[in-house]
Amino acid sequence: MLAPALDTLRLTLHVLAATVWVGGQIVMMGMVGPSRTLGPGATKALARAFARMAWPAYAVLVVTGFWNVSTFHWSAQSGAWKAVLIAKVIVVAAAGLGFLLHARSTSRVGLAVWGSLGGVASIAALVMGVLLAG
Numbered sequence: 001m002l003a004p005a006l007d008t009l010r011l012t013l014h015v016l017a018a019t020v021w022v023g024g025q026i027v028m029m030g031m032v033g034p035s036r037t038l039g040p041g042a043t044k045a046l047a048r049a050f051a052r053m054a055w056p057a058y059a060v061l062v063v064t065g066f067w068n069v070s071t072f073h074w075s076a077q078s079g080a081w082k083a084v085l086i087a088k089v090i091v092v093a094a095a096g097l098g099f100l101l102h103a104r105s106t107s108r109v110g111l112a113v114w115g116s117l118g119g120v121a122s123i124a125a126l127v128m129g130v131l132l133a134g
């Protein structure tokens with residue numbers, strides 16, 4: 001049986017935004033090195049261009065994430081499902097914070113630490129999403 005139209009829209013938006021937020025960070029890892037050869041401002045310009053796409057994607061993830069939650073009956077969900085959902089909300093907040101601090105960081109250590117936190121937390125959120133979808 002096919003998914004109803006509204007569920008298709010909700011999950012398509014959620015997964016599409018995840019591809020931009022998570023996939024974009026992975027692609028950026030591969031772009032940073034080559035961008036350094038294009039001039040002193042190239043890496044910063046690339047990072048800013050990605051941030052302009054990533055933040056709207058993050059907002060779509062949060063809005064459609066709560067929309068996802070609203071489609072489940074809380075009392076019918078297992079303790080494990082609820083625990084994963086609560087962990088996911090924390091991990092999503094950590095992903096946003098890591099990305100924000102990474103963007104504001106001026107030191108190499110700061111960029112590496114906050115970038116890694118944002119990236120690992122984003123992938124953890126993705127895995128938890130797959131677990132929640134069942």
Ligand code: HEM
Nearest residue numbers: 011018061062065066068069092122125126129130132133
């Ligand atoms: C970095 C942010 C996020 C990422 C990368 C992400 C990723 C995903 C992915 C890949 C799925 C699986 C979709 C599927 O297989 O159909 C999913 C499902 C889900 N996500 Fe997220 N998500 C994020 C944020 C959120 C937030 C903030 C919430 C809740 C407040 C949330 C709640 C859910 C729920 C409940 C499902 C299951 C949906 C269903 O089966 O109908 N997500 N997420």
